[in-house]
Structures are given as C-alpha cells and as structure tokens.
Amino acid sequence: MNIGQAAKLSGLTVKTVRYYANIGLIMPLQDNQTGYRSFSEDDVAKLQFIGKARRFDFSINECRELLSLYQDKNRPSSEVKALTLEKIAQIDSKLDELTRLRDQLSHLANHCQGDGRPECPILDALSRS
Amino acid sequence: MNIGQAAKLSGLTVKTVRYYANIGLIMPLQDNQTGYRSFSEDDVAKLQFIGKARRFDFSINECRELLSLYQDKNRPSSEVKALTLEKIAQIDSKLDELTRLRDQLSHLANHCQGDGRPECPILDALSRS
DNA sequence: GCTTGACCTTTCAGTTAGGGGAGAGTTTAA
DNA sequence: TTAAACTCTCCCCTAACTGAAAGGTCAAGC
Numbered sequence: 192m193n194i195g196q197a198a199k200l201s202g203l204t205v206k207t208v209r210y211y212a213n214i215g216l217i218m219p220l221q222d223n224q225t226g227y228r229s230f231s232e233d234d235v236a237k238l239q240f241i242g243k244a245r246r247f248d249f250s251i252n253e254c255r256e257l258l259s260l261y262q263d264k265n266r267p268s269s270e271v272k273a274l275t276l277e278k279i280a281q282i283d284s285k286l287d288e289l290t291r292l293r294d295q296l297s298h299l300a301n302h303c304q305g306d307g308r309p310e311c312p313i314l315d316a317l318s319r320s
Numbered sequence: 321m322n323i324g325q326a327a328k329l330s331g332l333t334v335k336t337v338r339y340y341a342n343i344g345l346i347m348p349l350q351d352n353q354t355g356y357r358s359f360s361e362d363d364v365a366k367l368q369f370i371g372k373a374r375r376f377d378f379s380i381n382e383c384r385e386l387l388s389l390y391q392d393k394n395r396p397s398s399e400v401k402a403l404t405l406e407k408i409a410q411i412d413s414k415l416d417e418l419t420r421l422r423d424q425l426s427h428l429a430n431h432c433q434g435d436g437r438p439e440c441p442i443l444d445a446l447s448r449s
Numbered sequence: 450g451c452t453t454g455a456c457c458t459t460t461c462a463g464t465t466a467g468g469g470g471a472g473a474g475t476t477t478a479a
Numbered sequence: 480t481t482a483a484a485c486t487c488t489c490c491c492c493t494a495a496c497t498g499a500a501a502g503g504t505c506a507a508g509c
Contacts, residue, residue, distance in 0.1 A: 193457075194457070209458090227458075228457085
C-alpha cells in the first residue's frame with residue numbers, strides 16, 4: 192500500500208511516517224522508477240507499535256530499541272522491563288520537579304492580590320537576589 | 321562591564337547572555353569599534369530576573385512579558401498573577417498527563433516477569449491493536 | 450487522448466533555547 | 480613584545496517533527 196493508506200491505518204500523519212522511513216525506523220520497499228514507497232502489513236504493525244510507544248513517552252531512540260526487541264522472538268523480557276523501569280524513573284523525576292515548581296508558583300500566586308495596584312510579590316520574588 | 325562578568329554575576333553562561341541580547345530580551349550598549357557589549361547593573365538585574373523566571377519554567381516569550389511588567393512601575397499585579405496562574409494550569413495539566421503515563425507503565429512493568437524468557441506483556445501491550 | 454485532482458516525491462526552512470567550535474579581533478599582564 | 484584570556488560573528492547541532500515549494504504519478508471522467 193502507499194504511504195497515505197499506511198498513515199491512516201497506523202493513526203500517524205503522512206509526514207511522520209515519511210520521517211520514520213527517512214531515519215530508518217522502518218524500511219518500506221521503494222519503487223526505483225516512481226520513488227513511491229510501498230508498505231506491508233508488517234510495516235503498518237511496526238508503525239502502530241511506534242505510535243503507542245511514543246504516546247508512552249518513549250523517545251525515538253528508545254522506540255528503536257523496543258522495536259528491535261519486539262522483532263527478536265528470543266529477547267529476554269528483562270531487557271524490556273529494564274527500559275520501562277528506566278522510563279518510569281525519568282517520569283518520576285520530572286513529576287518531582289514539576290510538583291516543586293507548582294508549589295512555589297502557587298505559593299507566590301496566593302500572596303499576590305491580583306488587583307489594579309502595582310505591588311506584586313511574584314515580581315518581587317523574581318527580582319530578589 | 322563585559323559579557324563574562326555579566327554572565328558570572330547573573331549565573332548564566334556567556335552563550336545564554338549573548339543569545340538573550342541577540343533576541344532583544346536585553347539591550348546592552350555595544351561599542352561600534354570593537355563590537356564588545358557593555359552591561360550595566362540594571363542589565364545584570366534583568367538577567368538575574370530572567371534566570372529565575374526560566375527556572376520557574378516560564379518560556380522566553382513569557383519572560384519577555386514578565387520583564388515588561390517588571391519594568392512598568394504602574395503595572396497592575398493582576399496581569400502578573402494571571403500569567404502565573406496560567407503557568408500553574410499548564411504545569412497541572414502536564415502533571416496529570418505524566419501521572420497517567422506513569423501508572424500505565426508501572427502497571428505493565430508489574431506484570432512483566434523481567435526474566436530470560438521472551439514472553440513480555442509490555443511488548444504485547446505495545447503491539448496490541 | 451487529455452485534463453483534473455488527489456496523491457506522491459524531495460528539499461529547504463522553521464520550531465525551543467541555547468551548546469560547540471572555528472577563525473579573527475581585543476585586552477591585559479608578565 | 481608576546482601569550483593568555485576574553486570577545487566577536489557565523490555556522491552547524493540538538494528532538495521530533497511540521498509546513499511550504501516545486502515537481503512527478505496515477506486514476507477517473509470526458
């Protein structure tokens with residue numbers, strides 16, 4: 192099938208599919224005459240796999256690793272689990288950071304009158320050395 | 321003072337300060353002869369202000385807004401508060417998203433043996449249509 | 450057989466917020 | 480005087496695409 196069909200079936204945009212093909216994440220056949228790419232059912236399955244992994248916040252390179260594990264029928268599940276636990280740790284770290292940020296901003300906003308007067312503890316905090 | 325001194329006093333890198341000057345976030349004097357930028361105490365104060373706002377996750381454009389409010393001695397604090405509340409809402413939204421992601425990945429990891437065998441519910445979940 | 454429109458191709462540029470480094474000019478201290 | 484340290488501009492690089500431009504391909508309809 193052509194790229195439009197593959198994109199539709201995988202829920203990705205044509206642009207994204209082309210990008211994945213360009214960086215070698217998938218390798219559809221390509222007609223020498225027309226340049227048209229030709230996608231198999233298997234290519235579509237990989238695209239769907241990548242789409243889900245991306246929604247789970249895995250990077251393109253992590254997707255590449257997961258994809259090679261996905262294709263290796265003898266892979267040890269420990270490798271996949273390790274990647275996943277690492278990703279969870281990354282997310283936890285980001286959650287901590289954002290929570291601290293949120294609390295600080297919230298504290299500042301709570302102390303700002305938010306009226307027509309110029310006094311503003313938020314700007315004060317930003318300008319305090 | 322020169323850019324190195326301004327960078328040191330503001331806790332930013334020279335590259336970052338130069339970037340901020342290039343995009344007009346700050347406007348140090350510049351010697352026509354040598355091209356050297358000359359920073360005032362006020363420029364340094366602004367750099368420190370921007371540095372803090374960036375650490376609070378405000379984007380460069382949000383910093384630009386905050387900076388113009390910071391310089392406007394008649395600004396209503398309501399404007400600053402609105403920007404801050406909007407930023408808090410953005411962070412909350414990101415927190416929700418990451419928390420959902422974390423829970424889903426955690427659920428998958430909990431059900432994966434993580435041993436030498438190839439069976440892996442994580443990959444199964446990624447490849448299920 | 451021709452045209453139209455949908456689809457496909459490559460390539461370039463832009464996005465965020467700078468980082469790295471080259472090559473050249475400037476300043477300062479020994 | 481010279482060497483080190485500092486500064487300048489310019490260009491490429493990052494992640495993961497998106498948009499636009501300019502052109503080739505294909506199927507349907509007349």
